Amino acid sequence: MEIRKVQVTGGSSYVITLPKEWIKSLNIKKNDPLGLMAQPDGTLLITPKTTGEKMHRTKEFSVDTIDDPEYLFRLLVGAYIMGYSLIVVKSDKRIPPFVMECVTHFTQTAVGPEIIEETMNSITIKDLLNPVEMPFDKTIRRMYIILKTMHEDAVAALKNKDKQLANEVITRDSSVDRLQWLIARQSNVVLRDVTLSKKMEVTQEEAMYYFLMSRIMERVGDHAVRIAENVPLLIDENIGDAVVSTISAASTLALDILANSMSAWKKKDMKAANKNMESIKQLGSYCEEISNSALQIKGRSSISLSYIAESIKRTGEYAGDIAELVIDHLVNE
Structure with a gap:
C-alpha cells in the first residue's frame, strides 16, 4: 500500500497525487476525467470508467479436443456465469454438428447470449442483456x-x-x-x-x-x-x-x-x-x-x-x- 499525504490548495480544496505507474498503465492524460466513488467501508474508488459502459471480457474454447456435448455445455455455462461478454467457440477444422447443437441449446437456455457470428470453424456468442x-x-x-x-x-x-x-x-x-x-x-x-x-x-x-x-x-x-x-x-x-x-x-x-x-x-x-x-x-x-x-x-x-x-x-x-x-x-x- 502506498501512503500519500493530503495537500490543501486555495484554502478549501483537498488534493492528493496519483501513482505514476497507475497513470501510465491506463494511459491517462492531462484533463482526462476520472470517476470518484465513496464506498460503504470508507474507502474511495478512483476509476477511469466514467461512462458506465459494461466491461467486455472474451473467453475462447477450442473444440478440437472436446467430444462430449455435456462437457462443452458446462464450459459455456461456466463462462456465462463468470461474466464473459463474448464467448468464441473455434476449431482448426469445420465445426462439428454436435457443437452447433450444443451452442444453440445454450443460447436458448441462458438469458442474454445470442450467436452474432458464425463461420465454418468458429461461432461467436455475445451477451446482449443490459444488467x-x-x-x-x-x-x-x-x-x-x-x-x-x-x-x-x-x-x-x-x-x-x-x-x-x-x-x-x-x-x-x-x-x-x-x-x-x-x-x-x-x-x-x-x-x-x-x-x-x-x-x-x-x-x-x-x-x-x-x-x-x-x-x-x-x-x-x-x-x-x-x-x-x-x-x-x-x-x-x-x-x-x-x-x-x-x-x-x-x-x-x-x-x-x-x-x-x-x-x-x-x-x-x-x-x-x-x-x-x-x-x-x-x-x-x-x-x-x-x-x-x-x-x-x-x-x-x-x-x-x-x-x-x-x-x-x-x-x-x-x-x-x-x-x-x-x-x-x-x-x-
Missing part, C-alpha cells in the same frame, strides 16, 4: 413464482393421478436454472465492476446475498422435480387416500414456510423470519408420518414415498435457510 434491465429482486421473485407452482403441481399430479402434469413440472426446472445462472452472472459482474453496482443500485454485499438466496431457491426447485419424478410410480400403485392427504398437508406447510420467508425478505422483517423458522419442527412430524407409511408398503412405492417425504422436508428446511439468510443480511443494515 440494469434485470434487477436482482425481480429475478428472485420470478424464481419463487416458478418453483412454488412446480411444487404445487407436483403434489396435484399425485392427488389427481396426472402423469402428464408431473412431466411438465420436470421440464419447468430449466426455467429456474436459467434464472439462477443469471443471478450468478450478475453477481460476478458486479463484484468485478463497482461502477455497475452503482448503476444497478446494489452493493457488492447485496449481490452476494442475492446469489446465496438464488442457490437455495434452485435447490427447492430440484426437490420439486424429485417429487414429480416419483409421482408416476405412486400413481400406478394404490397407496391410499390417507397417505396422499398427509403428503398434501406436509407440502402445504412447506410452501407456507417458504412463502413466509419470502414475505420476511420483502418486508425486511427479522422477527417474522425468526418466527417462521420454528414451523420447521411441525413439518418434520408430517414427513415422519409419511416415512412411517412407506414402511407399511412393499415394493418401489415405499422408496418413492420416502423420497417425496425427504424432498418436502428439505423444501421446508431450505425455506428456513432463506429466513436465516434474511436475518443475517438485515443485522448488517
